[in-house]
Amino acid sequence: MASAQFQVLSALCRIVRNIVSDAVNEFSATIFVSPRALSRTIFDTYTDTLVDQFNKTTLENFRTLNGFISSIIDESRFISALRTNFYTRSVPDSDNYTTFSGIYPQKVNLTQSSFMSNETCRCDQTSNCIYPAGIYNQSKAIIPNEAFSNDASLLFAVPGVQVGCVPQNALLQSTLECFYNQSCLDIVITLTGALRTVSALNISNSISRFHPTTTIGYRDRVWNMVRIAYEKVTTFNLFKTALTDVEQGIYSTRVYILFLMVGVYVLTIYSTKVIGSKQVIVQNPSINQFEELNKMYSSILSCPCSRLSMPRSTFMHYEVQFHPFCTSRFIRDELWLQYWTMEFLN
Template structure:
């Protein structure tokens, strides 16, 4: 039984083998012998098979680029698309300009001092004393009312400025033609908020510097008699201005040189201010008194404002410290200790001022609102793939019919030509008569062309047709349409634009320029860092008027010249007034330099946000706008 089954299988294989070697697709070709017909059939099958395999391999391994459009995507779909097709995804916004207040909320929380009873007018009024200027200079009762008046003013002013800045910021627009992905959106918004903080802080610092310089260089006398005092010399009618000095860390500081002189405050055991006056130096007031105790962190000095900035609020976080002072200042019974703060207790008021008395900005960024307002009507992305079964099948079907017809028509003629060339070679080997051979070649060539022409005229690839003439005409129409179709396909393939995605990892600047020169409209280079500091891409170095670097504003040059004049000169003498004018000029130069320097620090620490590399023209345009805006901002700060 097993042997019978084996014999049957062998018989089937033999029959299949004989069928394959004897298959004849050209049995209607009368011009070909049976052997040539079989040879043409094998050649036809092999050539068609090889061609189909090549086409299949080409279509399988060739990269095809597809464009997909999704209408009205929601936020989740957008995030999924961006995760997969970040480099080619494009989602145009219906609304390209969106106000900041639609997706940014800033609600700053201020230091407890700015919401406490310490800045209440009732409390401040309770600290007033008609004879406050008679207290010992280091007695805190001299300045406590002024200190809290200044704190209240600083809190109100800063809160108002910050509120106005936030309102103005909220009315600005974020302009995006395409939806920004969350990470890029968040980076850009963080940069915008950071710039708002820096700009507001710089603005307030500028006001502070201007006030300090203005107060000092205009020689303003404190009503508390803490920087200067006027005294009539006994036995004369001469009024002399006396300057106070303060000692810190065993170093003496005169209020005639700076307003920043300070000393530890406390509570004195005497009410009257006793002074000793040195008639020789016309300077130096020494206070003969004894402090009962000092107050931690509290400083007094030439002016309440400057001494407050160098003070800390650590005593007012401690109820025991407040109670101890309350024994001498009854108004403190109206307040309680400050609640905790994220600032260190020993942070100076100047530190708080530099942070705008803000504990935290309480910023909220809402990407969902941004996406909803942007509301892209569609998202388009490109993707590439190597193997697409449908594409392979369609390509084979579209090519197979044409290839079959071409091979079916051309292969018999090719076989015939090969056969004749083979016979000619045999004759050539037997006959060495060159003229005869040349004549034979020419004759055979013309004869072959004539025969091919006649065969073409009688070609009929539809032999099953009832009429031979109909088959011949059908063949001619088929060949004409086939040739035209092939020509159209050739020209279409020549002019069609195919999209190919090429990636260049970590390109250099020269490589980028070369790529941009060739593919400017399609080049996409995502940045590895979405933001860079201005200082890394722009450099600004201001050059000031020569007067600000000349000798006439130098302390050790021209200004030193005025120190040698006698103080008894007439008040309107240039040697008296000139010094003040040149000092004022010096101050203006310093203020200008400080303003520009502060603005430059803010500018350099600002960040330039971009998701993709900008071409050189766009980069130059945007940086030029930023520089012009910076120049205008500096000018606006100066004229405030």
């Protein structure tokens, strides 16, 4: 059954590649429409939303297709060529044949080669019956209406790999942990004489990307300090020619300066309360100019675009990373069909 599961893995990789490739092409060709230039924050939020929506939609498309295929297999009750879900037996002394359902134990103890419970799973009721995969030292004919058992001496239990009614359903309930473990692969190679040209997959951890952020602080500094020497203030006289009394002239000067300062203060306060607007047009600003202006005048800045739309591919590039199994020799090597031969027992 290993050969069939490798075929399913190869088919799944091809389907995923096609679905993702079509989705990326459609994503890149989609037109982005905006009548005005967007700030960096709004643009980043928009692109993050697009990528998140793209990932969810692509994954959902694959799940829908896989669910559709699984439903067809379940409802049509196809007989697997491996005879893992249904098999036929001839009726003695007649030309008739009887079809039997595959039966698998629900719980298995591989170390003791026995069932842990009497519960069984029948392939005529569900296609999700599974059984731990292993390498045995002999083959055994299927006995009608009996659950599959591992009476034969178990040479090696392949960790994480399941077999069952249908290769696809069993594969989707399996893990690929053995393919990341060179020791596990060495045992499989030694016992089967196959897979000699492959090596264990490398576990690659995804690298987190941190976008640098710039913190901008604003400091208001007020430098309105008027230094007038006390001596000059007390002797300062603006009315020397108008008034003969020097003391009266000094007092009049002080009153004048006081009212002048009050008037300047009132005018200053009034000018700060009055909002003046002036339209400044910058022809064909660069990206840096736009971002700088947007920081200072985000609430009133208006930057119409010369083009209302553009393809997403002009400002976004979607890089797809497939599972390492889909790029390994496990499915690229055409000789994988010959890894294990399959014999049908009469």
